[in-house]
Amino acid sequence: MTAASSQSLLPLRVKVAMYCRLLAMQGSWNYETLNGTGIGFAIEPALRYLPGGIDGPAYRAALARESRYFNAHPYLAGVAVGALTRAELDGVDPARIERFRTALAGPLGSVGDRLVWASWLPFCSLVALCVYGGGGSPLGVVGTFLLLYNVGHFLLRAWGLRIGLSRGLNVASALGAPFLRQGPQYIGSAAALVAGLALPLALQRVVGPGRVLAGGIIVAALLGVLLLARLRERAQGWRIALGVLAVFVLYSVLT
Amino acid sequence: MNLAEALPIALLGAVLGLDVVSFPQAMVSRPIVAATLAGAFIGHPPAGLLIGVVLELIALDTLPFGASRYPEWGSAGVVGGALFAAQPPGMPGALPASLLAALLTASISGWSMVVLRRTIATRLERTRDFIEAGSRDALLGLHLSGMTMDLLRGALVTTLGMIVFSPLVRAIVAIWGSESAPSRAVVVVIAAIVAGGALWKVFHSVRGVLWFFLGGLVVSTLLLAVS
Numbered sequence: 001m002t003a004a005s006s007q008s009l010l011p012l013r014v015k016v017a018m019y020c021r022l023l024a025m026q027g028s029w030n031y032e033t034l035n036g037t038g039i040g041f042a043i044e045p046a047l048r049y050l051p052g053g054i055d056g057p058a059y060r061a062a063l064a065r066e067s068r069y070f071n072a073h074p075y076l077a078g079v080a081v082g083a084l085t086r087a088e089l090d091g092v093d094p095a096r097i098e099r100f101r102t103a104l105a106g107p108l109g110s111v112g113d114r115l116v117w118a119s120w121l122p123f124c125s126l127v128a129l130c131v132y133g134g135g136g137s138p139l140g141v142v143g144t145f146l147l148l149y150n151v152g153h154f155l156l157r158a159w160g161l162r163i164g165l166s167r168g169l170n171v172a173s174a175l176g177a178p179f180l181r182q183g184p185q186y187i188g189s190a191a192a193l194v195a196g197l198a199l200p201l202a203l204q205r206v207v208g209p210g211r212v213l214a215g216g217i218i219v220a221a222l223l224g225v226l227l228l229a230r231l232r233e234r235a236q237g238w239r240i241a242l243g244v245l246a247v248f249v250l251y252s253v254l255t
Numbered sequence: 256m257n258l259a260e261a262l263p264i265a266l267l268g269a270v271l272g273l274d275v276v277s278f279p280q281a282m283v284s285r286p287i288v289a290a291t292l293a294g295a296f297i298g299h300p301p302a303g304l305l306i307g308v309v310l311e312l313i314a315l316d317t318l319p320f321g322a323s324r325y326p327e328w329g330s331a332g333v334v335g336g337a338l339f340a341a342q343p344p345g346m347p348g349a350l351p352a353s354l355l356a357a358l359l360t361a362s363i364s365g366w367s368m369v370v371l372r373r374t375i376a377t378r379l380e381r382t383r384d385f386i387e388a389g390s391r392d393a394l395l396g397l398h399l400s401g402m403t404m405d406l407l408r409g410a411l412v413t414t415l416g417m418i419v420f421s422p423l424v425r426a427i428v429a430i431w432g433s434e435s436a437p438s439r440a441v442v443v444v445i446a447a448i449v450a451g452g453a454l455w456k457v458f459h460s461v462r463g464v465l466w467f468f469l470g471g472l473v474v475s476t477l478l479l480a481v482s
Contacts, residue, residue, distance in 0.1 A: 023279035028401035030376040034322065037379065037386070041398045044391065060389025067386050067394055071322075074280060117318040118457050121282065125311055126454075128287055132308050133475075138291045138300040141308075149282050188461035195454050196471020202308055203443050204479060217440050221447035228452025229459075237316035237449035238326060242358045248441050249355050252348060252433040 010046055010085075015161070017045040018085070022078050022157055033069045035077060039084070040067030042077070046085040062088045065097065071105045073112020075156045080104050082164020083171040092169065100169055107172075111180050116156070119187040124149040126194040133201025263296050264337050265414045271329035272409020276319075276368065277402045286310030286357075289332025294340035302344075303336035306353055310335055312446040313358070316453035327368055330409050331361035334416035338424050347438040348431025349424070354442060356420035364412045371408050375401045 025038035043066050050058040066088070072080055083104070087097050128145035136144070163174045207217075228237055271292075274284040282288070287307040294303015310332055317325040335357025342349035378397055379386070385393035431438070458464050 024277065024398075024402060026280070027277045027405070028375050028379070028398040029276060030372050030379055030401075031322065032376040032379055037394060037397060040386075040394050044394070054391060062389070063391060063394065064387050064389040113320050117320055121318065122315055122454065122457055124282075125285065125287065125315060129308060129311065132287075132304065138295070138304040141304060142288050142291050145285065145287060146281070146283065153281060185461060188458045189463065189467050191454075192458055192461060192464045192467035193471045195458075196468040196473075197475045198471075199312075199447065199450060200472065200475040200479060202312070203447055206305060206308060206443055206446070207439055217444055217447075220444045221451065224444065224448030225451030225455065228448060229455040231452075235452075237452045238313050238358065238361075241313050241445045241449045242355070242362065244445055245351060245355045245358065245442075248433075249348075249351055249427060252351070252431050252438065253427055255432040 010049065010089075010165070014045050014049075015165070018042055018081060019078070019158065019161055021045070022074075022081060022161065025077055025081075026074050033067070034071040035074070036070040037067050038074075039070045039072075039077065039081060042081045043085050043088070047088060049089060061094070065094060068101075070101060072108035073116060075116050075153060076108045076112040076160050078157050078160030078162075079164045079171055079174065080108060082161045082166075083168055084164075086165055086168035090168065096169070104172070107175050111175055114184045115180060115187075116153075119184040119191065120152050121149070123187050123191040123194065124152075126191055126198045129202040130194055130198035133198055133203075133205055135205070261414060261417055264293060264333060264417055265410045267292060267296060268330040268333040268413025268416075269406045269410035271333055272327065272364070272412065273329075273402065273406045275327055275329045277405040284327075284329030284332070286314050286328045286332035286335070289329050290336030290339075290357075293333040293336030297337050297340035299340040302340040302342075306335050306339040306350060306357070307332060309350070309354060309442060309446045310357055312450035315450050316456075318457070324369060325365055326358075326361035327364035327412075328361055330364045330412045330416065331357045333413050334360040334420060337417065338420055341421070342424070342428055345435070346428045346431070347433060347435035348428040350442050351438055352424045352427040352431070356416065356424055360412065360416040360420070363416075364409075367408050367412055371401075371404055374404065 021042040021044070025035065025042045027041070028037040029035065030037075040063055044063060047059050047062050047066075048054050050056060050062060052058055066084055070080065080101070084097065084101070087100065124145055127148060128141050131144045132141045164171050167174060228235060271284045271289045274281060287304070287310070290307030290310055291300055291303040294300045294307075297303070310328065314328045319325055335353050338356055339349055339353035342353070375397070378400065382393045382397055386397070
């Protein structure tokens with residue numbers, strides 16, 4: 001397969017198979033190779049188009065190479081899978097492919113973490129909490145969250161695979177796309193606005209009808225947030241919650 | 256809870272446990288979804304949603320960055336949602352006790368994910384020569400067995416959580432000594448503190464974050480005042 005034709009000649013069903021496998025790429029995530037075997041798993045349908053097919057030495061060498069250590073955010077791993085697919089089908093020198101894998105891993109991890117885990121996911125959670133606070137039904141709250149979150153999720157994965165396949169080893173420039181660079185800033189601003197809206201409304205509904213968010217609750221919550229904010233990385237809020245709740249349950253059972 | 260009641264909950268825990276990392280990470284494993292679904296399985300989705308909201312606020316503190324260790328909220332959400340939805344309405348101890356059970360399940364389930372990842376690494380070590388030789392069967396075998404083990408892990412954690420915590424929560428609710436209002440208030444304060452601290456940790460570097468937050472706060476305060 002020539003350099004110009006490698007990407008366009010991949011049948012649609014192979015691209016769909018790769019996309020579906022990307023959804024399961026962390027199935028063998030482990031502390032040795034991290035995403036590595038998942039990359040091999042996702043890229044495998046395309047490698048069958050190497051000379052000699054699945055019994056050929058080119059297929060075996062490429063599959064072994066692509067299954068080694070790799071680390072990327074799972075939603076952006078498609079960028080690597082697409083680019084590496086094209087490089088393998090174009091017959092790029094294996095040493096260059098190895099160097100490319102090493103160079104791409106870090107940015108794909110950090111960019112994805114900032115955009116998805118630290119921005120998009122909390123934003124979607126807060127929107128769902130806002131819908132709950134506004135009186136939303138279980139179906140409304142869950143449906144809003146899943147629909148909103150997964151529009152971003154599935155589109156990002158599709159974009160990654162498409163951009164990787166089309167640009168090959170020149171894919172690095174795609175990581176400078178405006179939505180990847182500035183997305184976390186804009187989503188963060190929106191999330192802060194929604195947080196101000198969602199938290200009081202959701203907490204009021206949890207407190208229950210006929211009761212109000214009493215001054216004591218608000219003051220205690222504000223003091224606690226200030227304390228946690230000061231502690232930053234040194235304290236895990238959920239562990240503190242577990243400890244305090246355990247003490248409260250014990251107290252309520254024993255008194 | 257008998258086997259016929261526990262089986263659907265275990266299956267739900269298995270599927271949602273799988274979603275956390277292995278497949279497809281569509282966040283059906285977030286507690287706001289998982290607990291609501293579990294509540295629906297028990298026949299009381301609003302109760303599942305209520306505890307799901309509290310768990311979601313707490314879960315904002317733990318984002319699944321790379322190889323970091325974090326609690327697993329999929330199975331925990333199912334356990335918390337099922338336990339809370341199974342309690343008679345209006346019992347003051349039901350929410351704190353179910354929440355405690357869910358948080359303990361999340362912690363144990365997070366540990367089970369570490370064990371799973373180590374187990375996969377051990378299996379990888381055993382098949383490394385085959386994978387290094389480009390064996391398709393070895394790679395697919397490793398991958399599919401990893402996903403199968405993850406599915407079983409979710410089912411096991413959920414089943415154990417239900418077996419251990421179901422009678423415990425029932426007993427706690429029966430002898431609960433605190434009034435209803437303070438019980439809710441403690442849960443709300445805990446959730447608000449963890450969520451507020453988590454959001455500050457994630458978004459404090461965003462330009463003008465405090466102004467955006469205050470803007471939202473003003474609107475919500477007005478809404479609460481007029482309602």
